[in-house]
């Protein structure tokens with residue numbers, strides 16, 4: 624592994640100034656659980672690492688419309704947060720299925736997003752809750768829906784001088800009926816063969832008002848099965864409806880075969896697990 628200079632700024636502004644000055648030659652390091660492996664494999668060869676541990680990006684607060692989650696929160700910290708567990712339980716479920724405790728203690732929510740693996744476990748629940756992300760640079764900030772951030776496997780819209788600072792979860796999506804499923808070769812310490820989150824919001828008449836079906840590891844980027852979602856909206860939930868929506872979701876995904884699963888297996892399991900997750904989403908209504 625090529626040695627890189629390591630700087631640990633004590634404010635976010637200092638971190639942003641460093642990114643502004645060094646651009647693509649500098650890489651932000653959070654938990655390092657992805658980055659160090661990619662540096663060892665010479666996929667990434669930054670000359671400077673900017674450590675975010677002291678840049679005050681590990682807080683959670685409630686604003687008027689959002690639960691605001693700092694990008695440097697570790698998976699363990701997200702898992703232990705009772706507000707997230709109560710308001711956005713599918714995120715909590717995903718954290719429980721994430722690696723094992725030693726990795727959870729280092730890996731961050733921001734690193735999981737920016738690494739842009741199609742199999743990233745926190746991304747499908749975040750998209751299902753309509754999460755937005757805040758990207759800052761020395762020149763200002765911009766926000767965007769998380770679902771639009773990914774442009775390909777390992778590729779995002781992050782600019783060379785930007786840092787992901789915050790994930791915003793709309794309170795309007797809180798406490799709706801959601802469920803997360805991870806399919807992997809083992810129960811822990813395994814990367815997803817497929818992961819998915821469904822979220823349903825029912826109105827007073829029991830009709831589905833909002834539907835989200837978000838899948839990971841079945842395309843180059845995490846994706847919503849939007850035609851399947853559209854089939855659910857305005858309908859009364861039923862086993863038949865969920866069966867039809869799951870069959871539609873299968874038509875929308877574009878999986879590949881790789882070392883973890885074949886394309887055919889992923890297609891089949893998309894249909895099986897979307898149906899199961901939809902049923903679980905409304906199990907306690």
Ligand SMILES: Cc1cc2nc3c(=O)[nH]c(=O)nc-3n(C[C@H](O)[C@H](O)[C@H](O)COP(=O)(O)OP(=O)(O)OC[C@H]3O[C@@H](n4cnc5c(N)ncnc54)[C@H](O)[C@@H]3O)c2cc1C
Nearest residue numbers: 653654655656657658722730731733734735737743744787
């Ligand atoms: C043994 C093992 C098991 C794993 N199991 C799982 C699993 O079950 N599920 C899963 O989803 N992943 C898993 N992973 C992958 C990894 O742990 C996660 O993707 C993790 O969330 C990455 O976070 P990090 O803080 O370590 O990121 P880092 O490795 O520090 O960074 C990853 C990338 O994001 C960039 N980055 C990080 N933070 C920011 C920021 N705030 N702004 C801009 N850029 C940033 C870095 O420059 C780098 O390119 C596993 C990894 C290992 C080694």
